[in-house]
Amino acid sequence: MSADVFDAAARPLPLSAVDESRWTRRLLIAVALAFMGLFLLAPLLVVFIEAFSRGAGFFFDAIVEPDALAAIQLTLLAAAISVPLNLFFGVCAAWCIARFEFKGKGLLITLIDLPFSISPVVSGLIYVLMFGLHGWFGPWLRDNDIQIIFALPGIVLATIFVTFPFVARELIPLMQEQGGEEEEAAVVLGASALQIFWRVTLPKIKWGLLYGVLLCNARAMGEFGAVSVVSGHIRGETNTMPLHVEILYNEYNMTAAFSVAALLALLALVTLAAKSALEWRFSAELAALKKH
Amino acid sequence: MNIDIKAITKRFGAFAALNAVDLQVRDGELLALLGPSGSGKTTLLRIIAGLENADSGEVLFGGENALERHPRDRGVGFVFQHYALFRHMTVFDNVAFGLTVRPRAARPPKAEIARRVTELLKLVQLDWLAERYPTQLSGGQRQRVALARALAVEPRVLLLDEPFGALDAKVRKELRRWLRRLHDDMGLTSVFVTHDQEEALELADRVVVMNKGGIEQVGSPAEVYRDPASAFVYEFLGDVNRLEVEIEGGAARLAGPGGPPLGGVTGRGGPAVAPAVAYVRPYDIDLVPAAPNDAGFTVGVIRHVQEVGPLIRAEVDLHGTLLEAAKTVHHGGGEDKTVEWRQGDRVRVSFRRGVVFAADANKPLALAPFHIPGGGAGEFHAVRT
Numbered sequence: 309m310s311a312d313v314f315d316a317a318a319r320p321l322p323l324s325a326v327d328e329s330r331w332t333r334r335l336l337i338a339v340a341l342a343f344m345g346l347f348l349l350a351p352l353l354v355v356f357i358e359a360f361s362r363g364a365g366f367f368f369d370a371i372v373e374p375d376a377l378a379a380i381q382l383t384l385l386a387a388a389i390s391v392p393l394n395l396f397f398g399v400c401a402a403w404c405i406a407r408f409e410f411k412g413k414g415l416l417i418t419l420i421d422l423p424f425s426i427s428p429v430v431s432g433l434i435y436v437l438m439f440g441l442h443g444w445f446g447p448w449l450r451d452n453d454i455q456i457i458f459a460l461p462g463i464v465l466a467t468i469f470v471t472f473p474f475v476a477r478e479l480i481p482l483m484q485e486q487g488g489e490e491e492e493a494a495v496v497l498g499a500s501a502l503q504i505f506w507r508v509t510l511p512k513i514k515w516g517l518l519y520g521v522l523l524c525n526a527r528a529m530g531e532f533g534a535v536s537v538v539s540g541h542i543r544g545e546t547n548t549m550p551l552h553v554e555i556l557y558n559e560y561n562m563t564a565a566f567s568v569a570a571l572l573a574l575l576a577l578v579t580l581a582a583k584s585a586l587e588w589r590f591s592a593e594l595a596a597l598k599k600h
Numbered sequence: 601m602n603i604d605i606k607a608i609t610k611r612f613g614a615f616a617a618l619n620a621v622d623l624q625v626r627d628g629e630l631l632a633l634l635g636p637s638g639s640g641k642t643t644l645l646r647i648i649a650g651l652e653n654a655d656s657g658e659v660l661f662g663g664e665n666a667l668e669r670h671p672r673d674r675g676v677g678f679v680f681q682h683y684a685l686f687r688h689m690t691v692f693d694n695v696a697f698g699l700t701v702r703p704r705a706a707r708p709p710k711a712e713i714a715r716r717v718t719e720l721l722k723l724v725q726l727d728w729l730a731e732r733y734p735t736q737l738s739g740g741q742r743q744r745v746a747l748a749r750a751l752a753v754e755p756r757v758l759l760l761d762e763p764f765g766a767l768d769a770k771v772r773k774e775l776r777r778w779l780r781r782l783h784d785d786m787g788l789t790s791v792f793v794t795h796d797q798e799e800a801l802e803l804a805d806r807v808v809v810m811n812k813g814g815i816e817q818v819g820s821p822a823e824v825y826r827d828p829a830s831a832f833v834y835e836f837l838g839d840v841n842r843l844e845v846e847i848e849g850g851a852a853r854l855a856g857p858g859g860p861p862l863g864g865v866t867g868r869g870g871p872a873v874a875p876a877v878a879y880v881r882p883y884d885i886d887l888v889p890a891a892p893n894d895a896g897f898t899v900g901v902i903r904h905v906q907e908v909g910p911l912i913r914a915e916v917d918l919h920g921t922l923l924e925a926a927k928t929v930h931h932g933g934g935e936d937k938t939v940e941w942r943q944g945d946r947v948r949v950s951f952r953r954g955v956v957f958a959a960d961a962n963k964p965l966a967l968a969p970f971h972i973p974g975g976g977a978g979e980f981h982a983v984r985t
Contacts, residue, residue: 494701
């Protein structure tokens with residue numbers, strides 16, 4: 309009798325209906341980890357190993373070299389201009405899509421997705437066709453001595469185009485789900501439009517907004533295709549970091565290429581770490597927002 | 601402050617949410633807008649608050665045009681169905697919001713705001729939860745925070761959209777009584793929307809019954825319950841039996857061949873047969889055991905008996921039509937003079953009172969029991985009341 313009881317205790321607990329068996333679970337976890345390791349972690353490691361393969365000194369030399377510095381500066385500048393603009397446009401677009409009913413709303417939603425569905429090369433070419441020397445506005449721009457293509461404005465335009473959907477896409481479902489009752493409550497309580505935005509709407513969407521901005525920023529710094537078409541690849545002038553990496557790579561300057569690439573990857577990692585840190589810091593508040 | 605609503609019309613596309621609605625809300629009263637979903641009650645409330653624009657018509661607050669004013673300047677307190685508390689703010693900040701968004705000149709100093717918020721939280725008995733976030737509160741607590749927030753701006757009018765809709769039955773009852781007291785103590789003019797007839801009848805000074813974008817009846821709870829102005833009101837307010845009948849020679853009988861007589865109809869003589877609908881409440885039906893010689897009476901069979909709290913309900917099959925009868929139980933003490941109802945019993949069914957809506961008449965007619973001389977069968981005289 310007592311032996312039976314012990315036997316029963318030794319057996320694994322009965323599985324609930326939604327539990328997979330232990331082996332299925334292990335297999336699934338193993339596959340997921342292996343996939344992550346092979347396709348995400350390994351390449352990242354390779355980048356850093358290759359970058360430091362000739363020592364830290366070489367790595368820093370490759371980064372502080374004037375052309376590389378110029379590329380870093382240009383990349384940061386382009387991101388610093390395009391991310392705030394997309395933040396603004398994204399909030400506006402999400403606001404009117406989530407809050408108002410109007411004709412052409414479906415078209416607007418489709419248009420927001422356009423940069424995702426279109427090849428970045430085509431996005432670049434659009435600007436060449438419009439602002440290039442033989443483009444629609446080319447002659448007028450030349451007569452007025454305004455340079456867009458093969459200059460900073462072109463790079464910024466291409467970056468804005470490519471990264472436009474991130475903020476809006478992140479906010480639209482969030483704002484639709486949250487609805488506008490809190491804003492209505494604020495109106496009745498006497499708040500002005502600006503007060504409602506700063507004190508009610510923004511706190512409600514700030515995490516989604518932050519996530520959208522971080523993604524937008526990561527893509528803005530890393531964009532290659534569209535920027536490649538409009539930049540003109542002038543070393544030290546219109547080369548962004550990704551373009552600089554490509555040039556170094558094509559010159560068989562592997563270690564230097566990987567050094568700049570490592571820096572680019574590092575920027576992405578810092579972005580992710582910042583997001584995680586913020587989430588951790590405000591975890592209680594975040595949970596409160598989600599449960600509601 | 602009294603509110604005058606004049607010919608308010610609102611359409612959503614092809615759907616007429618409100619059709620030239622007129623309504624007067626008296627100063628200091630607690631008014632219920634009662635109706636099924638889609639009857640326009642919430643739309644009307646939102647138009648009063650300014651959260652929705654009327655297509656045409658007027659809303660006057662104490663005689664002055666309210667529609668010209670921005671919702672934030674109307675001096676209205678609004679409690680939303682799902683409370684709409686600011687989820688990222690503490691209870692304290694939620695209640696303080698209406699005061700802190702005032703323009704600098706009209707904004708009370710910080711200490712004064714704190715004092716008023718604490719006072720309000722004490723009023724709703726939640727001062728001990730001031731630092732919590734809305735998600736950490738129960739439904740009833742959120743409801744009270746929403747109320748305190750609405751009251752913080754000292755509104756002239758308090759509007760509540762399904763204020764107890766999301767609460768469980770017990771909390772709902774408590775909050776109802778509490779709201780009634782609060783309304784009386786603060787001398788507010790309040791309008792609340794509900795689809796729950798019990799809530800409207802228990803809480804309100806006057807009830808506005810709405811249907812399909814129009815008002816069916818306005819009156820005190822007793823008035824709308826006792827004298828429903830239309831078939832809709834009768835059906836919507838409380839349990840009621842709906843019977844297809846025919847009126848013939850001053851009496852109503854169940855429609856169809858061989859339909860048993862139900863009672864006399866006041867003010868309807870003549871031999872002409874008219875189709876009509878009769879409404880009788882369950883506790884206006886008497887069931888008495890049928891005698892073997894009761895062939896001429898209205899006799900039915902009890903199909904089912906059910907005891908619900910203090911009520912006994914019986915389902916009676918009367919000539920193929922199912923009726924619900926009800927009476928109160930006399931538990932213990934005192935002699936129970938009423939007869940026990942048992943499943944399968946043959947019973948004589950009599951209707952103490954009811955209302956008949958004839959297809960060719962626009963006024964409801966009263967259904968009254970027959971006077972049966974000497975308990976004999978066959979002869980019926982309508983009792984004139």
